[in-house]
Amino acid sequence: MDRDLFDSDHDAFRESVRTFIAKEVSPHYEKWDKDGIVPRELFTKSAELGVFMAVPEEYGGAGVKDFRYNTVLAEESARAGVGPAMGGPGLVADVCMPYLLDFTTDEQKERWLPGVASGEKVVAIAMTEPGAGSDLSGIRTRAVRDGDDYVVNGSKVFITNGINADLVITVVRTGDDPHRGLSLLVIEGDTEGFTRGRNLDKIGMHAQDTAELSFDDARVPAKNLLGQENLGFFGLTANLPQERLSIAVGAIAMAQAALDWTQEYVKDRKAFGRSIGSFQATRHRLADLVTEVEITQTYVDKAVLELNAERLSAVDAAKAKLWTTELLGRTLDACVQLHGGYGYMQEYPVARAWADARISRIYGGTSEIMREIIGRSLDLK
Known part of the structure; x- marks a missing residue:
């Protein structure tokens, strides 16, 4: 279509x-x-x-x-x-x-x-901490106002662009309320007391730097506050639908790419004197996946238009992220299988994609959190 x-x-x-x-x-x-x-x-x-x-x-x-x-x-x-x-x-x-x-x-x-x-x-956004992931209310990195500055103490982990970043949009705690006590501070790369830890050694996504960040009495000018103090949680929830749609767009694009690579491979690869693509089991498996990906693409395209029109809801974005990333996992598992041993070799893009894709069901909100967001919208009390 x-x-x-x-x-x-x-x-x-x-x-x-x-x-x-x-x-x-x-x-x-x-x-x-x-x-x-x-x-x-x-x-x-x-x-x-x-x-x-x-x-x-x-x-x-x-x-x-x-x-x-x-x-x-x-x-x-x-x-x-x-x-x-x-x-x-x-x-x-x-x-x-x-x-x-x-x-x-x-x-x-x-x-x-x-x-x-x-x-x-280069810009990064730092939400996740060693003890706080999808649950933003658990954030402990604290910023205390001191004259014209905030003094920041705490740490962040799994921060994309963390090594390269000049500006880090950092979620900090400025009050005790779990949600109404969060603020957004832009911490500049040369801030005294701000240090970058190691570039983390990940299973996949190797070319994308992912860092640990530490703040030890880092003095950040109050003029670097984004929005109003203690209202950062609401800024985060307002922008999370776009982040989750971004992940969904990337997931369905990777699933399509994997199918394209795999269809070419099964046409060329021979077994028992014929291409493995000619076997019914191969055709039926790919038929299922091609259908799922094409139907899912229609939903994602609609979500992109909804975002452009400023109508994309948190629930619809959660549906997009949940379904596309779970579908990506199923698709890549099947594509690696159809590549046989070569699908496990790093020289084949499908192998790298298989490793790269696993994080998509975790970052930006886990699949479990996406299901909870969707489930709550059903009003099943």
Whole structure:
């Protein structure tokens, strides 16, 4: 079934993204995968491509807020098997950008947005702590007001872009109420008392740096507060639907890419004198998955339009993330199986994708949390 999500401008952007990845990403991907990090130049080059186009024109961007462009970037990254490398710029565009556009003062915009638009300022968002993941009310990193500063103490973990970041949107506790005691502080990379720990050694997503962050009496100017003190939880919940849709878009794109690779493989691979794609068991397994992916793509495309129209609900975003990431797991497991032993070899993109995909059911809210959000909406008291 033909998709009608994109217009000619998105198609032109897709061609640019495809060329960009072939020239600037794929030739270096093996090295970045081994290094566990991408160079900062990838962010400036991504800016030239237009990845940060949502930044208003007066601050150096294009002022275009259209998540279909973000979708194109995710799809082409998945198709080329370089999703982890483009995950850093994608995080800035998909997850961090709404905080910088919607909650900043004019003075903050002047300070930060030109660098974000040019890719010279890399952004991360730090929610997760050693003792607090999906349950944001468990956050313990504390910021105490002291004159014109906040003094921050605590730690964060599993922070994407944590090594490269110049600006870290940090969830801190400024009050005792589990939800009405959270605030958002932008902590700059050169802040005294802010240290980055190790670049974490993950099962997958190797080219995407993921760090531990520590704050030891870090003095952060009060003018770096995003929004109002103690209302950070509501800012987080307002933006989580976009984050979860971003994960869903990437998940269904990776599932489609894996199916494409696998269909090509089963056509060429011979067993018992014929291609393994000609066996009924192979055809039926792929038929099921192709159907599920295509139907799911329709829902995700609708969700993208709902986000653009500012109508995407937390429940619908949770449905998108839950279903796409669970489907991705089933799809990749089947695709690895159909590749046989080669599916377990790192030189095959399906093997890397299998390892990369596992985190999608955890970050951005676990599948269990997604089910709880959806279940609560059913009003089954």
